[in-house]
Amino acid sequence: MTVRALYLCEGSSDTGLRFHIEGIAGAVGREILVTVPELDRLPNKPGHSVEDKLRAAQQLSDGRHAYDLVVIHRDSDREPPDHRRREITEAVEAVSPGLAHVPVIPVRMLEAWLLLDQSAIREVAGNPNGRVPLDLPGPARAESVPDPKALLKQAIATASEERGRSLQKLQKRFSANRARLLEMLDREGPVKQLASWQSFTNDLREALGSSH
Structure with missing residues (x-):
């Protein structure tokens, strides 16, 4: 059975995590269909809270139980990861009680994961x-x-060795380059050593194992 998954990310440059969700599912022998709704394009743009985003995604699916699983990215920023985990759990229970969910909670922000691959940074630069x-x-x-x-x-700028107008052009492409770095992220590389990545991947494998 194909697992129908909803992925709610913090911003458009975070959508690349879907490829890692798909890759992890494939590695455990599960077929998965990941939907990443473009909530920012809705006439009534939802707020930043997890609950707001979940309600907006539910409206897009006509309120039906269209998904078996929801993966929710929320940077910890200045909050302890456990606070974010509780925030996500409470939002899911308020909007879609009983829906399996997987938190993605990078410590501070997702960019921390992307700092670990120098060769990828040099390539996007x-x-x-x-x-x-x-x-x-x-x-x-x-x-x-x-x-x-x-x-x-700063690392992308330094790696580029560009100056002046060329550097300014590169800096304007930061969001696109960041998105590319996320897609290029090596799941078997140094990121495996981070507790936040381990929590995400372990939670996802566990959720996929219980989805039938």
Whole structure:
């Protein structure tokens, strides 16, 4: 049976996580159909809360139980991950009681996951053979960086070795480059060492195992 999954992300450049959801499902022998609704295009754009997004997605599916599973991305930002996990659970229970759900809670923000692959950063920067040091944290420190988004943006700029107008053009493509980095993320690479990634993948495998 194909698992029908809804993926609610924080922003449009986070949609690439769907490929990892599909890949993890395939690795455990499950067929999965992942829907990523474009909630920002709705006439009544939903708020940022998980509950608001769930209600909007429910309206798009005509209120029917269209999904077996919902995967919800919520950066921890300055909150403890357990607070975000509870927020997600309470929102699901309020909107779709009993629906299986998988939280995706990067510590601080998802960019922390993307800091770990220097070769991918050099590639999206357009300078794959560059050797300039990027001074990026390893897995032990990646999720304690105060502003991983700013650090990632700086790392792409440094890796490019561009200057002036060319650098400005590159900086304007940050959202697209970030999205590409997420798609390129190596599930078997250093990200496997992060507790937040382990929680996401373990929860997803467990949910897929109980979906029939």
